[in-house]
Amino acid sequence: MKLISLLALALLSFNSYSIEIEKVKIWGDDSKPLKVITEPKHIELFRKLWEAKSEVKLDTHPQWTNKIDLIPGDRWLYSDKGYLSVLSMKKSRIYYINNVDQFNVLIKSHNKAQQNDLR
Numbered sequence: 001m002k003l004i005s006l007l008a009l010a011l012l013s014f015n016s017y018s019i020e021i022e023k024v025k026i027w028g029d030d031s032k033p034l035k036v037i038t039e040p041k042h043i044e045l046f047r048k049l050w051e052a053k054s055e056v057k058l059d060t061h062p063q064w065t066n067k068i069d070l071i072p073g074d075r076w077l078y079s080d081k082g083y084l085s086v087l088s089m090k091k092s093r094i095y096y097i098n099n100v101d102q103f104n105v106l107i108k109s110h111n112k113a114q115q116n117d118l119r
Helices: 002-015 040-051 100-107 110-118
Strands: 023-028 033-037 054-056 066-071 075-078 083-086 094-096
Touching: 023 040, 033 040, 033 100, 040 100
Parallel strands: none
Antiparallel strands: 023 033, 023 066, 054 094, 066 075, 075 083, 083 094
Protein backbone atom coordinates (compact mmCIF):
# COMPACT_ATOMS: atom_id res chain seq x y z
CA MET A 1 0.00 0.00 0.00
CA LYS A 2 2.85 2.38 0.85
CA LEU A 3 4.41 1.72 -2.56
CA ILE A 4 1.18 2.62 -4.36
CA SER A 5 0.89 5.81 -2.30
CA LEU A 6 4.47 6.79 -3.12
CA LEU A 7 3.94 6.11 -6.82
CA ALA A 8 0.74 8.18 -6.85
CA LEU A 9 2.53 11.03 -5.09
CA ALA A 10 5.42 10.83 -7.56
CA LEU A 11 3.02 10.97 -10.53
CA LEU A 12 1.18 13.95 -9.08
CA SER A 13 4.48 15.74 -8.50
CA PHE A 14 5.60 14.97 -12.06
CA ASN A 15 2.35 16.28 -13.59
CA SER A 16 2.52 19.50 -11.59
CA TYR A 17 6.17 20.06 -12.50
CA SER A 18 6.79 23.68 -13.33
CA ILE A 19 9.82 24.88 -15.24
CA GLU A 20 11.85 27.66 -13.68
CA ILE A 21 12.47 30.54 -16.06
CA GLU A 22 14.35 33.70 -15.10
CA LYS A 23 14.58 35.25 -18.55
CA VAL A 24 13.47 34.58 -22.13
CA LYS A 25 15.37 35.87 -25.16
CA ILE A 26 13.72 35.87 -28.55
CA TRP A 27 15.83 36.03 -31.71
CA GLY A 28 14.65 36.72 -35.26
CA ASP A 29 15.39 34.49 -38.22
CA ASP A 30 18.20 36.92 -39.07
CA SER A 31 19.80 36.14 -35.66
CA LYS A 32 19.05 39.63 -34.38
CA PRO A 33 17.56 39.96 -30.90
CA LEU A 34 13.85 40.84 -30.96
CA LYS A 35 12.90 40.87 -27.30
CA VAL A 36 14.00 39.93 -23.81
CA ILE A 37 11.30 39.00 -21.32
CA THR A 38 12.26 39.61 -17.68
CA GLU A 39 9.17 41.10 -16.02
CA PRO A 40 7.74 38.53 -13.58
CA LYS A 41 4.12 38.77 -14.82
CA HIS A 42 5.27 38.23 -18.42
CA ILE A 43 7.57 35.36 -17.39
CA GLU A 44 4.60 33.75 -15.61
CA LEU A 45 2.35 34.13 -18.67
CA PHE A 46 5.12 32.74 -20.90
CA ARG A 47 5.59 29.77 -18.56
CA LYS A 48 1.86 28.97 -18.52
CA LEU A 49 1.62 29.11 -22.32
CA TRP A 50 4.84 27.11 -22.65
CA GLU A 51 3.74 24.37 -20.26
CA ALA A 52 0.45 23.95 -22.15
CA LYS A 53 2.26 22.93 -25.35
CA SER A 54 1.56 19.48 -26.77
CA GLU A 55 3.65 17.11 -28.84
CA VAL A 56 2.59 16.76 -32.49
CA LYS A 57 3.61 14.61 -35.44
CA LEU A 58 4.17 16.46 -38.72
CA ASP A 59 5.00 15.16 -42.18
CA THR A 60 7.31 18.12 -42.86
CA HIS A 61 9.29 20.42 -40.63
CA PRO A 62 7.89 23.90 -40.04
CA GLN A 63 9.66 26.98 -41.33
CA TRP A 64 11.41 28.24 -38.21
CA THR A 65 11.05 31.99 -37.75
CA ASN A 66 12.62 32.52 -34.33
CA LYS A 67 14.96 31.09 -31.76
CA ILE A 68 13.90 31.22 -28.13
CA ASP A 69 16.41 30.98 -25.29
CA LEU A 70 15.03 29.87 -21.94
CA ILE A 71 17.35 31.04 -19.18
CA PRO A 72 18.23 28.79 -17.53
CA GLY A 73 17.53 26.16 -20.12
CA ASP A 74 17.78 25.34 -23.78
CA ARG A 75 17.53 27.12 -27.10
CA TRP A 76 14.38 26.31 -29.06
CA LEU A 77 13.35 26.82 -32.65
CA TYR A 78 9.96 28.45 -33.11
CA SER A 79 7.60 28.85 -36.03
CA ASP A 80 5.17 31.76 -35.85
CA LYS A 81 2.53 29.17 -36.75
CA GLY A 82 2.92 27.78 -33.20
CA TYR A 83 5.45 24.96 -33.60
CA LEU A 84 8.50 24.43 -31.38
CA SER A 85 11.47 22.11 -31.26
CA VAL A 86 14.55 22.13 -29.08
CA LEU A 87 17.66 23.06 -31.06
CA SER A 88 19.70 19.87 -31.27
CA MET A 89 21.94 17.92 -33.64
CA LYS A 90 19.66 14.93 -33.03
CA LYS A 91 16.11 14.54 -34.28
CA SER A 92 13.91 16.42 -31.81
CA ARG A 93 10.25 16.22 -30.94
CA ILE A 94 7.96 18.93 -32.29
CA TYR A 95 5.45 20.64 -30.05
CA TYR A 96 2.54 22.97 -30.67
CA ILE A 97 1.66 26.02 -28.58
CA ASN A 98 -2.05 25.76 -27.89
CA ASN A 99 -2.68 29.52 -27.79
CA VAL A 100 -0.59 30.70 -30.75
CA ASP A 101 -2.04 34.22 -30.99
CA GLN A 102 -1.41 35.04 -27.33
CA PHE A 103 2.06 33.49 -27.47
CA ASN A 104 2.99 35.46 -30.62
CA VAL A 105 1.80 38.71 -29.06
CA LEU A 106 3.86 37.95 -25.96
CA ILE A 107 7.04 37.31 -27.94
CA LYS A 108 6.14 39.95 -30.55
CA SER A 109 6.31 37.47 -33.40
CA HIS A 110 2.82 38.33 -34.66
CA ASN A 111 4.04 41.13 -36.97
CA LYS A 112 6.39 38.72 -38.70
CA ALA A 113 3.57 36.19 -39.07
CA GLN A 114 1.40 38.78 -40.76
CA GLN A 115 4.24 39.83 -43.08
CA ASN A 116 4.93 36.21 -44.07
CA ASP A 117 1.25 35.70 -44.87
CA LEU A 118 1.42 38.63 -47.34
CA ARG A 119 4.25 37.06 -49.35
